[in-house]
Amino acid sequence: MTAPSGASKEAARARVPAGDRRAVLALARFEGLRLLRHPLVLTAFALCVVWMARPGATTWRSHPPLQDMDRDHQLPLVLVGFAVLIAVNLAATRARRHGTDAILDALVLPPWQRTVAHLLSLLPLWLVGAVMVAAQFGWMATRPEAVGRGDIAELATGPTSVLLLGVVGVLLARLTASAVVAPLTVLALLTSMFVLAAGDSGVAWLYPTVHQSPSGVPTDLLDRPAGWHLLYLLGMTTLLGAVATAVAGGRRRTARGTAVAALTCVLAGALFQSAWPSGALARERQQATERPAEVQRCQRLGTTEYCLFPEFGVWVDDWDRVVREVRALTPKDVAASPITVRQRVNAVDAGSTGSDGAIPFATPSEGPTGSAWSVPVGTLWGSGTEDLALAAATAYRLVTGEAPQPGTPVMCDSRGVLTLWLAVRATSEADLNSLLDGQFSGGGVPISLLGEAQLDAGWVVLREHELAVVQALLDRPRGDVDRRVREEWSALTAPGTSSLRAAELLGVTAPAVTGDDGEWNCR
Amino acid sequence: MSRPRPLPPSSAAPSAAPSPIPSSSAPTVSVSGVTLSFRNTRALDDVSIRFGEGITGLLGPNGAGKTTLLRILATAITPDSGALTVLGHDPRTVQGRHEIRRRLGYLPQNPGFHPRFTAFEFVDYVAILKEMTDRQARHQEVRRVLDTVGLGDRRGKRISSLSGGMRQRVGLAAALVGDPLFIVLDEPTVGLDPEQRLRFRELVAETAEGRTVLLSTHQTEDVAMLCRRVAVLDQGRVRFTGTPAELAAVAEGRVWSSTERDAGARAGWRTGTGEFRNIGDPPPGAQVCAPTLEDGYLLALGDTSGVAG
Incomplete structure (x- = not known):
């Protein structure tokens, strides 16, 4: 026997003594690169990017509430996780499916180390997911109109879900070489996720992502158990990874020790996340919902006082711009009248679904005492409908002297025409089209009180007849209509002035009231 | 067709003790009394063999136990009993298996x-599993072995697009890497x-x-062309060990030609010249022919019914 041939000094250099661990890392790198290039994974990541960048993805892209945006990525990354589950399963069953295990059986790295390499090959995918999340969230967080706070645990949940689902793929590969099992598992997980995780039971938190919290709740009132959930996910990931390694013949003592530690994390995470929300948090939410004045701060701009949850202060200028636009269309004395704009949120039902969710605008402390009525504004802004809603609420307040109430009041008279006209004029007239898109089958047009994203706050409804008058006004010179509004303000805002009369005062011909219009129960 | 006669004891060399095969150096592989059964089938029965540097051919019919012996030597399976060392290490121990695999190429x-x-x-991929962790050096090594097997210009081609011969060369490259x-x-x-076989022989040589x-094979030609030593395995037992010339010599004086098939021959077949080539114990006055390796192999097997013609 002779020494290794000199023809391959490279081989001798490449083989590092006692390189087990480094060989595992080298294999993990090899498999990781293949995973990243897998068509399924590439497609999933591309779809994820499209999802994150879609026009409506961050409905409040211009004014992102960071406490919501920190989990905007979670669902698309779960879909990436499903792709990774299948791709890594194909990689881990490759040897048995293609009959190369005869070769692999005689190579240095045993199956359990190859399994560890497959598990480690998921880390680059976690990293890619984390970079995507960081980029998206970072972009939002740097916007001057961003409000609230993101949670690092929420941000880590999406990429960790990718990791967890990938580990499931590796474990399945260790249990069966069939390539069909992974897609079937994805189908089962997907189905159960949308059926069980959509509910408000504690079961929902056993899934990688939980979407039961509504948008727009102030950060301190949201307080999702994201940290515990992340611990649960990491524990589950480690536990399943340890099981996969043990099944592949890994060192039992190490695998057992790891599994026990991971199981402890899983149980702790599951226990604490299911205890959410706490009783104290529920009380704070009730207070913020029913008695917001107790937790809000107010600031005055001109004759308008804005009362808001502290973290939303950067939006006051946007609100004030809308309110000023409405005021500018009214007579001087009306424009100078003091009003209060108060931010409203339904935090009571945060974390659950199935409630009617109506925000109690009229509360004992804010009873209908004339000017005490406040104009509501929501906790979301920037989708394009919130400013119309605020304009409509402000106009309603200036026209009727009251603030709109939930319970779908239907405005069937001159005040309805005037309210809608002022709202449309003060914002983008194109928003009228979006109102028409939401038209009821019976012909009524709803205007959400806090914008489309917070429909559960209720809306006021205008009949098609009042809408037709406003549409007719849009064909008239704006200056002429604005002048007539100021001149005829008293008549237009007097209770009992009909829409027909309003049309006459404003210089247009109103269409006849249809049968459908007659069926509305007017306020 | 005549009934085959039992092979004389002198024509094969089954032995319980390790039979050293002539080698220029100390034996690399030593197998002694190795036995392995799969359920009720005894795949290897008290196999003993030793060989060293150079190419050793392993001949035998289907089911002889060749692949089983190779898998044991490649550390893929462990025998039920017996002793063996490969490159000075015992493949039945974890450490020994590890050391052997680090120095093993298996196709x-x-x-x-x-x-x-x-x-x-x-x-x-195979190189990584052989613990080659330095990426740059590994890639150079992979390029080297692919060049060696003549696939340097095809290394970027998917295996699904390669011919059977090229795939076999990829397999050889995987065995040679490291x-x-x-x-x-x-x-x-x-x-x-x-042509592919010829090229492959060149590569192996x-x-x-x-x-x-x-080298396990059915092809006596491969052994004749490549091997310095040969062992014949049949029904899980070693029937012969020696040089190819010694295997051919087993048939010395036991191959003859005749115009008709000799009823006393253990095997016989009509050749291209129209004469019969007979193997066995020739009758007096028979026209004895020069034996080939295949003749010796057939006689070494001890059961030639399958080739009687």
């Missing part, structure tokens, strides 16, 4: 390939056309330099 009978891998990726000291090739020329190669 199984049906290696299987990952069709979506390129030739380079596949050999690179410059192994002990190479186990299990019927590597099966399915190759004559080149790569055997300074290494120990165990």
